[in-house]
Amino acid sequence: DISKINDPESAEYKAMIADIDYVSGLLKELQADKVPVIWRPLHEAAGGWFWWGAKGAAPCKKLFQVMYDRMVNHHKLNNLIWVWTREPNDDAWYPGDQYVDIVGRDIYKQGDHGSQVTEFTAMNALYGSKKMVAISECGSMPDVTNLTKDAAAWSWFMPWYGDFTRNSMHNSLDLWKKMFASSYVITLDEMPSLKNQ
Structure with missing residues (x-):
């Protein structure tokens, strides 16, 4: 309890x-x-x-x-x-700036590969000057073309596991390839090692 x-x-x-x-x-x-x-x-x-x-x-x-x-x-x-994973209209739930480094949003809109710019704008209005914002979970990931077109520079996005990563109903193999081949997206092989810092 x-x-x-x-x-x-x-x-x-x-x-x-x-x-x-x-x-x-x-x-x-x-x-x-x-x-x-x-x-x-x-x-x-x-x-x-x-x-x-x-x-x-x-x-x-x-x-x-x-x-x-x-x-x-x-x-x-x-x-x-x-x-901290934000839900719509949950200001009373926010633990406080001193406890949170990044604010995420879980977005599940099947087949919608938009940038989620409305959510991005709202999150940045609330936290953008103090915190990075991310799509902490999603079903259908945003298409990089939409992200760049709308200037929705989420820190990251993370499709949920299982069918959300393997089933083309949510994310096609072509979309995955396009996303990770884009210069707009930083992949692990492009990151410096953080282990020895």
Whole structure:
């Protein structure tokens, strides 16, 4: 019960802290190997379909803040890039600028390979001067032609797994090839190594 996040003596609170501590131990192994991690906990919270969003904004926001504090200040993790996944009209859910590095948006519009410029513009109006914005999950990815035409410079996009990556109903092989061949898109082989920094 996430509403127990405000009761450090509760069994639920202690279980959440134990889970955070366990995951922190795994993340420390990556930190020791100098591996940065895009950390996107509690995604799609305002949708209400996950336990962390089921009791409303206040306990979810508090859990994000407690998790951040426990991982960063208690466990001294410094290899995490913290991503908050925004839902429409969820301002009350935002954990706060000091807890978030990047703001993402999950967009599932089957067969729509548009740039999602309306979402991009709205996200930049809210966060663009302070945070990078990304399509943190999508079904049908944007077509690079539309991204450049609309100047929708999302930091990244990530098609969900399974059929979203293999089924041409969502993303054709030709679209994948076009996207990754474009000079507008930076692929892993074009990135400098971040492991030895």
